[in-house]
Amino acid sequence: MIQQMKEGGAAAAPVPNPLSEVSSPPTPSVTSDPPRSPYPRPSASPFISEDQFACHCCYDILVNPTTLNCGHSFCRHCLALWWESSRKTECPECREKWEGFPKVNILLRDAVERLFSEVVGRRRAEIQGNPKISQSLLAFQRYGDQAARGIPKTSPGRGAGGFFSGVLTALTCVAVMLLVYHWSSGDGVHDLLVSKPVSKWTPEEVLFWLEHLGPWTSLYKEPFLQENVNGRLLLMLGDEELTRAPYNIDNQAHRRAVLAELERIKELGVKPPQNLWEYKAVNAGKSLFLLYALKSSPRLTILYLYLFDYSETFLPFLHTCCPALSHTSEPIEDSLPLNHQVHPTWRQWAEFLVKYLLLPYQLIAEFAWDWLSVHYWTSRFIIVNAMLLSVLEGCVLWRFYNRAEIRSLHKKMWGHFWRMSSQGFAFALFWPVIPQFVCNCLFYWALYFNPIINIDLVVQQLMHPDTQGP
Ligand SMILES: [Zn+2]
Ligand SMILES: [Zn+2]
Incomplete structure (x- = not known):
């Protein structure tokens, strides 16, 4: 098609026509056979170069050029990679937002392919051979399909979504019933002892x-x-x-x-807290903080406990998750809380550190496992939630690896550290003024509803591993 345009231009140009000068002899059939180009290798012409058809993302020849509302064109895979990394629907060059889902500019694509068939062929092979690019293109296309159907991009798949939302509703009902049961069963007497x-x-x-x-x-x-x-x-x-x-x-x-x-x-002077509810009654702020902090950043929270709450919280936690071998031979398990103050052995430390680095939620699950006999349902909720959080963490790491963003991981971790620290500081600051009732709601929400939400997240992740945002 470009050839047609070019020929038209060449024919219309009045006097200084370098194109016709370059190869004036073989033009007998300009009018009779317009599609046949008199210039078999136009790239050799000084007037049409690869630079003019270069993508402003990769500075190479355009492959599947996609033109945005602003008029700028990019290779489709360049656009897909940009969209995937930035999650923005805007032009990489002028930052104007695009409407709808950008389509391949067919006219431009065909023109470039005919003009520079060799280069385009080589680049196509390269792109097809790169699994990461293929994956981005697929994700971009899926996003386009969803946008065309008017579904927001974070919504789960409809097919199984109905089933899972039903299960979730049922689980939510169970959780609400458990809450009502817990509140009505009156732990008042039990709570009293820890403060009486x-x-x-x-x-x-x-x-x-x-x-x-x-x-x-x-x-x-x-x-x-x-x-x-x-x-x-x-x-x-x-x-x-x-x-x-x-x-x-x-x-x-x-x-x-x-x-x-x-x-x-x-x-x-009072009964020491011996279960979660008693602990919560005595350390309301700390239990809420621990619940949320362990959920969103277990490694940082455990480090915090090690640094600032070693003997009261960290040591019992470590001894529960990674018990010393000698303890198992003791006749009475109930005297264990006292042994929790002894210094851990190197074997315990090694076991703890490996789990801490690789599977921190596993530590929390093991801690909850130890309380199964005391808190039958609550421990199960915590264990399930810990497993779900481990899966979600794995998904995040897998996505990082897939998008080759592993190099930017330290930046994200640093950002995460600051976010967590500022949130912890804000919590410490505002905690005294938050009403008890609100704290209770937040506490039970994190304990019983969060696992249910995480089930939904895991299902979404497993069904759409590519299209989920970071
Ligand atoms: Zn490009
Ligand atoms: Zn633009």
Whole structure:
């Protein structure tokens, strides 16, 4: 077609016509046979060069030129790569937004292909041989298909989407029921003990404390009940009293465990938190912070705990996730919290560090696994969520690798670090003024609803691995 235009131009040009001068003899059939070009190799002509048909992205000859609203043309794959990396629908040159989905400029494509068939053929082969470019082109085309159907690009596939939204609705209902159950089951009494001074405990509360030490305490409940042991009396009990009647705790390990717990409550003045709800009642802000921080950035959060909360939180966490081998031979597991203050062995450190670097969510799952007997459903929610988050992290890394953005990873990590730090700082600043009710909602939302949302995200990722944004 360009040949036609060129010929037309050459014929119309009045006097100084260099084209006709270059090869004036073989032009007998200009009018009779217009499509046949008299110039078999136009690229040899000084007036038409490859530069004039160069893409302003790759500065090579245009392949599948795609013209935008602004009039600029680019190779289609250059445009696809630009779109994929920037996620912007704008011209790479003048930054004007394009409307709809840009199409290949057929006229220009055919012209360039005829003028520079060799170069274009070579470039086409190169592009087809590059899997990364092919993938971007495919993703770009999918985006175009979705745009044509009027579906926003982040929406999941319709086919299976209906099924999954049904499952999600059902799961949401279950979560809401669990929440209502939890709220209505009144953990008030249990929460009270962690903030009520031991000296004011009633005999029932003392029994409740004893039960919490473990199933082995059922042997000794009866004497406590008969003696009407209240908090004040409990504080007076020592090794001698427990050995003799009426308590008769003859098992030395059991007696040691009870005494150790007694020491702890004497020290704290209240019952130490022994499950998630008690922990939350005592450390409302910290539990909310940990829940959100571990979810969005487990490595940074664990590092934070190591640096600023070593003995109270980090050590018990490490001992729970990577227990020392010697601990397994101990007769009473319930005395473990005290052993959590010993320094970890190098073997524990090695195991912890490997998991920390490769699968940090796995650590959280193992921690929750340890609490399965105490929190049947909550632990399961946490474990499932940890697995989903691991999958999502894997997807993100896979996308980085696929888009060859692994080199920019350190920049993203740095940005992530600053974002997390500023969010943590903002939380510490505003935490005291947030109403308790809002905190509770956020806490339960992160605990029970976040896994459900993550199921949806994982399904989207697995169904559309290429088209998801970063
Ligand atoms: Zn290009
Ligand atoms: Zn432009």
